[in-house]
Structures are given as C-alpha cells and as structure tokens.
Amino acid sequence: MEMQHAQVLEPQPTGMKDPVVRSLIRVFWILLCVTIIEVSFAFLHYFTDFPPRMLLNAIFIGLTVVKAFFIVAEFMHLKHELKNLVFSILVPLLFITWAITAFLSDGSSWNQMRKNTPEIEHTTPWRTVTHEHR
Amino acid sequence: MDTAVKLKKNWWGGGQSPYNISYGKLMMWFFLLSDTFTFSALLISYGSTRFSVPYWPDANYVFNKFFFVKGNLPLLSVSLMTFILIMSSVTMVLAVHAGHQKRQKEVAKWLSLTIVGGLMFLGCQAFEWTDLITEKGITVNHNMLGPLVHGHATAGPAAFGAFFFLITGFHGCHVLSGVIINIIILINVLKGTYEKRGHYEMVEKVGLYWHFVDLVWVYVFTCFYLL
Numbered sequence: 001m002e003m004q005h006a007q008v009l010e011p012q013p014t015g016m017k018d019p020v021v022r023s024l025i026r027v028f029w030i031l032l033c034v035t036i037i038e039v040s041f042a043f044l045h046y047f048t049d050f051p052p053r054m055l056l057n058a059i060f061i062g063l064t065v066v067k068a069f070f071i072v073a074e075f076m077h078l079k080h081e082l083k084n085l086v087f088s089i090l091v092p093l094l095f096i097t098w099a100i101t102a103f104l105s106d107g108s109s110w111n112q113m114r115k116n117t118p119e120i121e122h123t124t125p126w127r128t129v130t131h132e133h134r
Numbered sequence: 135m136d137t138a139v140k141l142k143k144n145w146w147g148g149g150q151s152p153y154n155i156s157y158g159k160l161m162m163w164f165f166l167l168s169d170t171f172t173f174s175a176l177l178i179s180y181g182s183t184r185f186s187v188p189y190w191p192d193a194n195y196v197f198n199k200f201f202f203v204k205g206n207l208p209l210l211s212v213s214l215m216t217f218i219l220i221m222s223s224v225t226m227v228l229a230v231h232a233g234h235q236k237r238q239k240e241v242a243k244w245l246s247l248t249i250v251g252g253l254m255f256l257g258c259q260a261f262e263w264t265d266l267i268t269e270k271g272i273t274v275n276h277n278m279l280g281p282l283v284h285g286h287a288t289a290g291p292a293a294f295g296a297f298f299f300l301i302t303g304f305h306g307c308h309v310l311s312g313v314i315i316n317i318i319i320l321i322n323v324l325k326g327t328y329e330k331r332g333h334y335e336m337v338e339k340v341g342l343y344w345h346f347v348d349l350v351w352v353y354v355f356t357c358f359y360l361l
Contacts (some may be wrong), residue, residue, distance in 0.1 A: 004288050012235055020231055028224045032217070039213050042360055046194050046208060057322040068349055075227045075345045084145055084152045085163065092167060097172045103178045107185030116186065 027074045031067055040065050144255045164352065166346045169308075171259045173350050176304065177357050180297045191279035199265045212359050216351065222251025223348040230341040233251050233334025238323060241337060245320045253282045258299065259306050263299070274299055292311040305354055308347050315340050 016022060038060060045056050073079035078086055145152040153160050184190050191193045194208040201211065229244035266272045272279070279290035319340050328334045 014237075014240075018231075021228065024224065024227050028220065033206055034214070035216055035220070038356075038360060039209060042194075042209055046324070060356050060360045064352060067352050071223065071349050071352070072343055073214065075223055075314070075348075076342055083151075083156050085155065085160075087168060088153075089163060096170070100176065105181040106183055107182030110182075110186035112189065127182050 024074065027070050031070055034063050034067050148307075151180070156335060159339055159342070161322070162173065163343050165341060169346065169350075173301075173304075173353070176301050177353060178247055180301060180357060183293050183297070187291055187293075189281055190292065190348075191294055196266070196270070196279060197359060199269070201261060209359055211258060211262060212355060214353050215255055215262075217257050218251055218258065219348045219351050222248045222255070225251060225343050226344045230334075230338050233337040236329070236334065238326065241328075241334060242320060242323050245316060245323060245337070249313055249316050252309055252316065252344075256306060256309055256313070257304065258328055259309075263302075266298075272298070286347065292340065301354060301358070305347070305350055308350065310345050312340070312344050 013020070014021075014024070041056060041059055042052070044050060045053070062119070072089075079087060151160075156162075198206045198208045199211065200207040200214075215299055223249040225244045229241050229248060232240035232244060268277070271277065274296050275292045277290045277292070277295050278287050280288035280292060282288075319336055322328065323334075323337070328336060
C-alpha cells in the first residue's frame, strides 16, 4: 500500500508549457507569416509591377505548397503517421499536380491558337459601372 | 532460429491492415482524398478556361471592398477570411490535442471557438457575395467586368461569375457542413459521450475534415485572388 502512495503523478502541462501546443502555435505563426508574405507580394506587384507576373505566380504557387505542407503534415498529423498512409495520400496528389500542369499549359496553348484575339490592354482596369444594365 | 533475424514487416501481404489507424479515421482520409479530386477538377477547369481566353478581370479591382469601409482596398477582406480560417484550424488542432489528454472542458472550449471561426468565415463570404451580386452586378452568366472600350465597360467573360460562385459556393457548403458537424460533436462532448467511450477519436476525425476545408480555401484563395 505504501507503494501506491509513493508514486506522485506529474500533472500534464497545459497551454504554452505543453511542448506539443508550442509546436502547433509555431506552425500557426509560420502559416500567418507565409500568408502575409504572399499578400505583400501581391500588393508590391499591384503598385510597382515588380516582380513580373510569371515569377509572381511561381512565388504564389510555391508558398501555397509550403502552407499546404504545414497544414497536412502538422495539423492533420500526417507526418507522424505510418509511411503507408503518407504515401497513400501523397502519390495521388503528385498525379494531381501533373494534371494541373498539363491542363494549364493546355489552356495557354488554346489561347495561342486563337486567330482573332482583339487588341486588349491587360492593364486596363475595370471601373465601377452605374446600374444601367438593370 | 528465426527469432535471431529481425524480419521486415510485410504490410501488404494480407491478413492485417497496412495502416495502423482505425477504420473510421482511414475512411475519413480516403473521403478527403476523393474530395481533393473534386476540388482539383473544379480548380483545373477554372485554370485552363482562364488561361485560354484573351482577357480576364483583374482580381485587385473586383475584390476591393472591405466590409463597410469606403474606398479601394484590394484583397483585404479575403486576407481576413484566410486568417480567420487558419485561426479556426489552430483552435481545432488544440481541441484534438486536448482530446488526447481527455480534458473534456478544454475540448469543448476549443471546439466552440472553431465553430465561431467557421461562422465568422461564412459571414465574410456572404458579405463578399452580396457585394459582388448587388454592387457589381455579377451573375452566374453575365458580368460587366470586360475591358474598357472607348471608356465604356464591356461585358466580361461569362465564365467568371460561374466559376467564382460555383467554386466558392461549393467550398462554403463544405464550411457550413463542417460547422454543423462540429456543433453535433460539441454537443456530444458536453454530454460526455466520448468520456464514456474512452477516447476522443471523433474529434480527431472532424478535425481532419476541418483542416481539409482550410486547405481547400488556401488553394481557392491562391487561384482566384492571387494568380
């Protein structure tokens, strides 16, 4: 009976003392910073036209993949699961990435194939229309 | 003398599950994978249509209203929506963690905050839709977001409204169903169903669904507003 009382259970740490909670909050800050960086690049391009559109899109897609990685690996806990599950999820996603690439380039090639593309200044902003069309 | 040699586990040889998670959780993962295919199909069709036409409305000019503030504030409201959803994902994962520690009150607290976050997101989305439909007159097959010709706005690509409302609406339905499911699970947490059951795995499963909803929004946000 003495042995039962000799063992004192350590209370589980809560809040920020819990190492798991600290790592999750760290992931949150990473996601927030990446989103702010993305929006800052968008504003930078909006006001100064730098970086060029192609590079900007590559930055957006790259940063979105980074965000997706953190959400899936840490929040959805996939990084800590068995390799079988990780591959069962990741391999189809790689195929989808290929599908995205293939269809976007398909779309661009359709654009090239158009014969009667009108002269449009792509930077022409659309302005607020009064409700004449109603 | 087989015991001296450590055999590599034959996961795919039959006789046992190759995954060491429960059936319910595995099925949730597979469902999320299938939903990923659906959303990918929608976003891919949006992408290939958008790249194939000579003109597409500029997101910085279409999505420039921030709640009741006057003036041109591009992308601000949608950045707020992204932040709200990421925050709700954080509260959700904290609820799952509290479930592992079997702290009933804490699970209920974080789950309630997740539900509040989801409802805030839906409110913001409703505001965006209202602004686009009433102020800018965008419908599913007509909008006046075309290029200026001699100073007059012309009709923009009809697909813009269709894609925007379909994809954000489909995602919004996922958020709504996620909120409803979270409410049901919250009621069960408060009733003590999972205490009796001995584990909070149901909270984990709805947590996976909620993170998926957040993930899809991250991609929709990138495709519609950034690219």
